[in-house]
Amino acid sequence: MKIFNYLLMGGWLLCIPMPSHASLIQEKKCSECHRLSKDGNEKIGPDLFYAGNKFQASWLKQYLQNPVTIRSAGGTGDPDFLKGTQADSQRHPALSKKDAGQITQELMELILLDLPEKINHLEPLTKGQKAKIKYEFERTFSCISCHQSLNLAGKVRGGISGPSLVNAGNRLQARWVESWLKSPKTYSNKSRMPIYKMADETRLRLTQFISTLKNENKR
């Protein structure tokens, strides 16, 4: 009887589907340019082991079909990064709609930690709040020196050593932005961005401001 139980349990274990992110991500060799776990050195493309925390699925699916430049100076780990000669040289390969859909699904399963869903759905900033936090974005925290964003007239402004934030509101999940600002070391030991200590309230506002930056607001 005991043997039968073991057999039954063994069969049941075999029926559990294996984690699915092994498949198309592996087939497309994403790991040649991206880290899929925190182990090992950073690679030329952005880390993807927390892709499910970081990205919005709709953006990923679109990006994988029509890649756009996010870091116009190249990746920070690139030896030529500081020379300013990397513009557009690291274009991501474009995938078919079907493959993009599947990889998006697999990437969204790569979760590093549980982030509070409610931050993705905060009340929008009032006009006054937005003006105040935009000021802090530019002057108090100097974000604009390294990140492109949109000014109040919808024009692109800012430095290029960090990823562009022009479409951050469509690209990133607000709760990840908040988490990154709070504790960047959770995600990367080798960021070129300064670490900020700010009040929770300020960080939430800054996150909300970054979430308002969208391509469709560009003029």
Next chain:
Amino acid sequence: MKKSSPIFILKYCVFLIAVGITGCSEKSAEEPRPPMKTESLSSTPIEKTTPKPVVVTEKTRETYQWYCAQCHGIKGKGDGINAKFLTVPPRNHTKASYLETRTDEQFFEAIKFGGLSVGRAPCMPAWGNTLSDSTIHELVRYIRELCQCEAL
């Protein structure tokens, strides 16, 4: 000398005021101006004294390349990849004529608390939460090495 004429000083003051009002990468009149003090800057006291002699190491140079060179350039000439996108150009760390008018303490403060803290451009963020005081002291020494100058 022409440089010391009252008109030059006046122009300089106007420039400083203009720099103080505008942001880092645009000249915008629409911005409000809340008080300059910030949470991140006010909490930590400034370390006034350096007990041990500060030595520039390979690590110091690497730190400069990793963080500072993004704006100040690989050789510190103020021509980093962000430079052309900023309204106020990053400081050229090889230019002795200006840097010798600044003290090491001013450098230290600018790095630790950001450009605004020493009345300079807001483009430079505060690095005090990222770099230790001793690393910042080393960077100050390294800038002195780049400009081959000391405070007058």
